[in-house]
Amino acid sequence: AQSVTQLGSHVSVSEGALVLLRCNYSSSVPPYLFWYVQYPNQGLQLLLKYTTGATLVKGINGFEAEFKKSETSFHLTKPSAHMSDAAEYFCAVSDILTGGGNKLTFGTGTQLKVEL
């Protein structure tokens, strides 16, 4: 079964500092990997995804993530944090469901706090 581990349930950075949110996955097949963001009182929205091809993927709001198969990692980064980045971030790996859909297995989330 697929699984995802997010190191650090809470991460705090200063505005303008590098954001690094860690995600490691376990998968028996080449995975599809996702990062979702949840702003306060809102639903989850897709930040970026890796399916095939280039291992460095870019998402919305200046975020990017690199798929490293040898490390089974898909860490999320942003060079310079902004106050508006404060949210909860979820890493997810896909698994094929009966009927062809993809079940996303989510990590437990990382709450990002951005301080002045």
Add this chain to the structure above:
Amino acid sequence: GAGVSQSPSNKVTEKGKDVELRCDPISGHTALYWYRQSLGQGLEFLIYFQGNSAPDKSGLPSDRFSAERTGGSVSTLTIQRTQQEDSAVYLCASSLDRMNTGELFFGEGSRLTVL
């Protein structure tokens, strides 16, 4: 509306009562998912519907949980004889493509509190 719509947004019920949560997916999306978000436990897959195919119910935690999707659109998640451990945010998501190499579009969730 353009997004996934869920109702009610908040539901408080007494232990032992039945509750129904509704999800209206994005028009044209054939895939529909229910997830449960509990404090400190992340998101837990519950059930998946794809078109007229039999649903994947592998994530339902007990036989008190059931879901249906009528006409390939609106879905209802029913929890019978609610227990306090059922308290959580129940998220619905829909998707356009069968293999979901794209993205899931989530609603804002239904927060269930069982007293």
